[in-house]
Amino acid sequence: MKPSENNYKGAFFLLLLSVFMTVTQGVAQNEQGTDEDAFFIRTIFDKALTEGKCYPWIEHLTTKIGGRLAGSPQAAAAVEYTYQMLDTLNLDKVWRQPCTVPHWVRGAKEIIRISNSVMGSVELQALALGNSVGTDPHGISAQVVEVKSLDEVEELGRENIEGKIVFYNRPLDPTQLNTFAAYGGAVDQRGSGASKASKYGAIGVLVRSMTTKLDDVPHTGGLGYREGVNPIPAAAISTNNAEMLSSLLKRGEVSVYMKMNCGMLSPKPSYNVIGEIKGSEFPNEIILVGGHLDSWDIGSGAHDDGAGCVQSMDVLQILKRMNYQPKRTIRCVLFMNEENGLAGAKEYQKVSYEKGEFHVAAIESDRGGFTPRGFTMDGHPDIFKEKAKKVTAWLPLLEPYGLSFQKGGSGADIGGLKDQKGMLFGFYPDSQRYFDYHHTADDNFDAVNKRELELGVATMTSLVFLIDKYGL
């Protein structure tokens, strides 16, 4: 870029101007969107890009508190910090909602090592999977069997699996445009691989890390043991190590030594953190914005899901700063324990149904703090079609910001609210970089871009505003 390109830059100005003209003029024809709405949304973006608090908040959450797995002291610190921050916003109510969370700990660093191969002994870049049992204190050692799917374990049967370590090595499909689709196509190995392998007598499990990247960074994440199976230890290894292990297995038998010191302690008391602005006309119609406050223990949970938490808090901050008086109740919920149990979400739902609450809409941000592309929408079949139509009518107000709506899941913490027959939204940012950081030691403050994070706040605030103004 050079100064003589002024006409090139000027063209961008004209482009933006024309976008703005479209917003401020074009929408007058829209049944709901008015010039006033377009100006209000433009002001939301201006405020979010200049007076947002999400960036210093996430800096504190990630650099001063760090990884905050449910039940950990850091999770307690995150509860206290976000409660205090919400309490500075002059909301109508800020509270902590008690819940009881599982308390899994990694313990001393895991050791996963190829103990016998043509290359001799090789240490692998590995992380115990969350919820996994540990190994015997002396570790375990066994021959490795590589598979590409849970089905392949069944096909191989007990005679080929018993006493062995099963190595799940089906990569994420790099041709999926949306990396969450690639993740969704591979994550059964991490979530259910240990149960399946155990059923056929395996004594341990290794899983290729859930990323399209080829690198040395292991990605942890939760597993679930099916009832009745013997829980066996499971760890993720980096994709480079997975490639190496696979190529060694092509050349002969390979044994792996696993020593993991992790395990489940007794459940701990914890909290969801909640703040709300009461609605003036329809206080019983709740618009929820939220993310999850817990993260994995390694890294500091910047994109997963510090971003979603500080964005949700900043939605309220921006509305208050604009002296916006909502008709409906706008509630920020920071859920505890999304990663390995959903205890916070379950408690929130239980209380909400007991109280007979109605969430006219719930918006979850849990796909990272990247440049916004829009929202996925979900809802009870009784209402979905009609309400989706109403939402889609707002498109002319949001398209100038590169946003759109698509049918798709909302989020793990709010999915359980579906029976209230409100609309569920998942904030949907650009997905290309998410699985570079997800569940790794690299998910830190420096991976977050301030403007991208702030644009997410503006996007979420704009949708909250439209729902509040027009209902659903």
Add this chain to the structure above:
Amino acid sequence: MKPSENNYKGAFFLLLLSVFMTVTQGVAQNEQGTDEDAFFIRTIFDKALTEGKCYPWIEHLTTKIGGRLAGSPQAAAAVEYTYQMLDTLNLDKVWRQPCTVPHWVRGAKEIIRISNSVMGSVELQALALGNSVGTDPHGISAQVVEVKSLDEVEELGRENIEGKIVFYNRPLDPTQLNTFAAYGGAVDQRGSGASKASKYGAIGVLVRSMTTKLDDVPHTGGLGYREGVNPIPAAAISTNNAEMLSSLLKRGEVSVYMKMNCGMLSPKPSYNVIGEIKGSEFPNEIILVGGHLDSWDIGSGAHDDGAGCVQSMDVLQILKRMNYQPKRTIRCVLFMNEENGLAGAKEYQKVSYEKGEFHVAAIESDRGGFTPRGFTMDGHPDIFKEKAKKVTAWLPLLEPYGLSFQKGGSGADIGGLKDQKGMLFGFYPDSQRYFDYHHTADDNFDAVNKRELELGVATMTSLVFLIDKYGL
């Protein structure tokens, strides 16, 4: 994200499936797009995401060669490397087009220091601007006058400017959604500030770095001296330092010492690097894809514009890999000296007009290797409207990939081809992160995401394919 969210991920699958169905069915109605086109474009994306070469190429260009300012040995290495790489692709012709470039050198590191203030002496994070003259070997020292615009220099007049150092401190507007618009609104200070200040007798210039970020990283970039003015030294300082300097100036007089060892050496021979696949039916209709091979000396020119170069090369690689036989001539051009002279672009245009060539389309990638959003379009008024209509008819084929077309400048290297009355396109990726790296020591390999870069290749290749198949 956790395994029990399978239905959430499943929804994404369905979403993508429906996108695919839209592509493969919906476009049958389109006047030009066919099912075959949709499948071909999907295959382009698959190939780019699995068999692209842009990522290893940019790794080499940035980590083995590095910053490559026109006239430098590294620029010569970049010419040789990209020539050799294009030569591996079995193209019909690969050549180096000679041009003569200016040769500016930074020399020993510049020193910019507040020499007298309430804080005492403070070293500033600074970079001489490209093309700037150096200072006297002993440096210069003078009182600082802060201004927010070139106009303000005029208003202050000679009596307030003479003998002083003018400090341009108008920030980029953070509320611009597109960061290039923010840049375009501030870059006159860097490009023309020195000439303006010199006209009123200033002896030096400091410019606030061209970024929306507040940090300690100075951003260099080119300046131009207007004919007849006395060239005075100019440097960029980091935005944090600009804020500090401004706040010190509010408290009293501040003097700054500048010592810069830069200057213009004699012009050097250099080259554009070009490769092409000859068209089978309309060989005289050229479709150009390109970027610029030179970069600033600091950093290693990863996003500006290593990305555009390797993407343009990969367009040809992918088409060859697919055994695509173009009807029209597809030409990759890596321009030399975009940053401080445009000598390569001017030579290319001169030769092209002399030969009576016709570029039916030219596409430049010079806005970084981020997630694609589409293209800006430009063209001679005689043809623009009609051709833009034709291009826009292809939208249904590209929208499933999140792409669109907008009116706007194309690129500094190809703008001069406008009189050939072909269509000019600027590849248009997400702009949020570009000015975190632009013209800094941080514009390096690790700032590039492999998938984002590859998606750009697929996007450019798809447009090339459509232009080649249907003409314009």
